[in-house]
Amino acid sequence: MAGRTLTALKLLFRSALWLLALGVIAVLVLRWFTGSRFAPVRLVDYFTPWLLVPLLPALAAALVAGRRWLSAFLLVPVLYVGIVYAPLFLPAGNRAEAKGPTFKVMSYNVWSHNPHLQEIAAVVAEERPDILLLQELTPERYPVLRGYLEELYPGQALHEVYDPRLLQAVFSRYPLPAYRALPGKGKTLEVVVVTPQGELTLYNSHFLRSGDWTRRHSQIASLLAEGLANAAGPVILAGDFNTSERTETYRLITGSLKNAHWEAGRGFGFTFPAYGSCRVVACQVPPMVRIDHIFYNDLLLVRSAGTVQRSGGADHLPVVAEFSMLKKGQEIR
Incomplete structure (x- = not known):
């Protein structure tokens, strides 16, 4: 038997x-x-x-x-x-060894229900990004967080753009002379950034999980068709895309832009969910997917990229990337 x-x-x-x-x-x-x-x-x-x-x-x-x-x-x-x-899991090659001036970009979904604004500010201060993109920043929390970020750049002005309809913010050590919301293209805020190396067009985006995946796909397609894919100058598209690197929507983006993490990062770099951020009860589910990304065009060179391992109470881990600007026709050596 x-x-x-x-x-x-x-x-x-x-x-x-x-x-x-x-x-x-x-x-x-x-x-x-x-x-x-x-x-x-x-x-x-x-x-x-x-x-x-x-x-x-x-x-x-x-x-x-x-x-x-x-x-x-x-x-x-x-x-x-x-x-x-x-x-x-392979070496990043000559991209990590390139020389010249750089600037650091950080994208951070801070979660609209996150009350830990000082912790958020501490995570940002530790990374000291030159350009900070925030998603899900509510109108009541925006001025409080802004106060905590006042001294992010000692001796320099803190430049900022905030759109309460999109719950999007951009903070920068560089001037932000122009911006606009892009309706019908997800929650996307287009911002012009004037860096010492030249002008940069930045897209801070949040494509929601609500609705069918085709809605997200069509919004991203519309954003690319806006001219982002064929922009004349340097472009960065970053934020919470709610899509991983194997999806059809992701391939749509990488048809014209590169992903900083895949070019200069190491490891899987999962961003969601952050430890202890379950929305129903406190738990310790590890990050399991990478849905936050920083994309860029050929007029930028990525030096390094990664996922920050502190969430500041948010349900996403922030992502960072360091860039240099290239001139048209300039080769990477």
Whole structure:
């Protein structure tokens, strides 16, 4: 009886491993042909790195058991994930070694329900960005946080733009002579920044999770069509996109812009949810997806990029990137 039970359990375990292997491969194939149209594909797109959690021990078990075909089918998605994310674990190359003046950009969704404004200011002060983009900053919290940021640039003016309709703010050590809200393109604030190296156009964006994913996709497509993709000068598009690097919407953006983290960052750099920021009860869920990004065009050179490991009470971790400006036709050496 015990022998039959053990045999049945082994058969059940092997069946589960086959189901895992074939299921993941099926979703990856479906993604190739249908993009983000189906919910299972979108779910895998968001959590692709986490596929390794069940796949690696499953592959090890299949190898130990001598199941060659099962091992081969499990190896396919393992190799896929490994190849896709390998660039994040390789040296950044000459981009990190370039010389010249730089400026630092920080994008930070501070969460509209976050009362810890001093903690937010402390996170910002520790990073000391030259340009700070904030999302979900409510009108009642804006003046309080601004007061905490007064001394962000000692001896220099604090330049700022705030739109209460968008809940978006930009703080900068550089002048911000012009800005405008872009309706129909998510919550996007377009700001002109005059740096010592030249003028920069900055887009502070927040694309909400509400509604179907196609709504977010069309808003981003509209923003790119606005001229952002073919801008004559340096451009940075940053914020909370509620989309990961494997989605169809993300590929739309990277068709014309580069992602700072993928060019000069290290590791997965997950940004959501921040530790202890569950919206229902306090908990310690680790960050599991990267949905906050900093994109830029070819007239900028990224030196370094990363995810800040303090949230200041927000449900997102901030992202940072350091840039230099390039002149048209200038080569990266």
